[in-house]
Each structure stands twice: as C-alpha cells, then as structure tokens.
Amino acid sequence: MKSEHTNFFLLKPYFHSMRYPAVAGKFYPADKSALKESISGCFRHELGPGEIGSSDDKRTIKGALVPHAGYSCSGMNAAHVYRKIAEDGLPDAYVIIGPDHYGIPFDSALCDEPYLTPFGECDVDLRIIDRLSEDIPVVAEAHRFEHSIEVEVPFIQYIDPNAKIVPLIMSDQSIESAKRIGRLVREACKGMDVIVIASSDMSHYVPKPIASVNDHALIDRICSMDINGIYDVIRSGVTACGYGPISAMIEVISPANGKLLCYSDSYDALNYQKESVVGYASAIFY
Secondary structure (H helix, E strand, C coil), X not given: CCCCCCCHHHHHHHCCCCECCCCEXXXXXXXXXXXXXXXXXXXXXCCCCCCCCCCCCCCCCCEEEECCCCHHHHHHHHHHHHHHHHHHCCCCEEEEEEECCCCCCCCEEECCCCEEECCXXXXXXXXXXXXXXXXXXXXXXXXXCCHHHHCCHHHHHHHCCCCEEEEXXXXXXXXXXXXXXXXXHHHHCCCCCEEEEEECCCCEEECHHHHHHHHHHHHHHHHCCCHHHHXXXXXXXXXXXXXXXXXXHHHHHCCCCEEEEEEEEHHXXXXXXXXXXXXXXXXXXX
C-alpha cells in the first residue's frame, strides 16, 4: 500500500530554496524601510563618507576589505567602501569571502542559494559557483548562521539592486588555504567583471590604543599586498578574524594597489568601553 505521508526530502528540489537571514533584527534592521534608513544614515554619519555621488563607470576597483559587525558599530566604516564601488561603477558579480565563526565541518563552503534580506532576494552567480564547485563544496547549510557574509549583502543591494554574489566561507584560514582559495577564485572568474570582497573585523576586545597600533601594523601589510607579512602580524597576536579571506582576496586580485579609506573602532561608534574595543577597517584595491 502506498504511504499517505509526503517525503519532504524528495520534494525539496521542487521548492525554491534560499538562504534566510540569521542576524536581521540584530546586526541590522529587519524591516525594509528601517534598513534603508539605517544604511543611508551610515553614509551621512560623522564617521561615514557622505552621500554617494555620480558614477564615472571607470571600474577600477578589483577588491575590498570591509568590516562585518552590527551596523551601529561598523556600518559607517563599511559605507566608505560601498560609496567608492557605487561611484566607480558596478561589476557583474561580487565574490564575498568571509571567515567561519561557528565551526563548520568544512575547510571552505560555497552557497548556491539566493541570500534573502529585508530588501528581497540577492541572486548568486551560478556561473562562478559552478566553476568553483569542482574544488570547493557547495554546502548552503554551512551558511545558515554565519554573519560575516550576510551583513555585506544589504549594503550591496543598496548600491546595486540587481547584484549577484558568490558567498564563500573559509574555516581553514591557513596561508596555504588562503592562497589555494585565491587561485581557484581567480581562475573561476576569468573573463568576468567581479569585485572580491574580504569580510573581516580587526582587533577584538583590547584597549583602544593597542588596537590602533596593532591594526595599523596589519593594515600596512594588507595594503602592501603582503600575504606573508599578514600572517607574521597575526602570529604576533593581532586578533583580526578574517585574515584568511583578506589573504585570499589579495591572491585573487594581485597585482593591485591598496588604499585605506577608513579606520575606526567600536568606541568611536558607541562611545562605550574604551578599554575593550573592536577595530574596523575599510580599504579598496585597484
């Protein structure tokens, strides 16, 4: 006798699956109008870059470093990068490489499902994902709770409503893994107009003066495209969370020139706990 119970797992391919937001209402507003105003406020804030100007469509930006904390802490800093991208001209796709904060059982993982935000669905670029999937597993479930990519997506949608993304989480942040990921992404993106975004915060929970010294030592290596130097600084005890994604981004876009746009910390944004701050840096590479 045929079972009357529906096997959901057999039907799953027929449903339109997507990656649902994990930190909407926490890191950024869950309401569309409130989110739009929050992001607009990040540009207008005294720590922000000001309103977005007209685009010259030169498309010189190849990569970017952007923080991924809550918008009240780092959104103003991140806005510096997104203003530059909007004014430089929009690419065909954004490869977002973020660190794993939750211990996924994979060295790295792609997501082939659209990212849902209060602005709607942000499509993925399946052309690039298909190429990368030969060497990097596609595990949408690994992205379920991770915020390092998610918090970048509303900013991207704000400047580019038709954006396509390639979400890539790195758990293994060794220098070998970073260079390997970078080489794979570079090969997969051949012939395509992309910007590679490395999502990372800087020092975590150290006094403000120490964070500034340590972070600028790291930023100097980053803007010099010095991957070995980045790992030297990390081994000295600097607690940036996304040094692997940063190094992978550099591997993808080299040769390039790096430029720091903004450095700030959580105390600058919140005027709270000067003795225990998180640092944020935004930079572009062209």
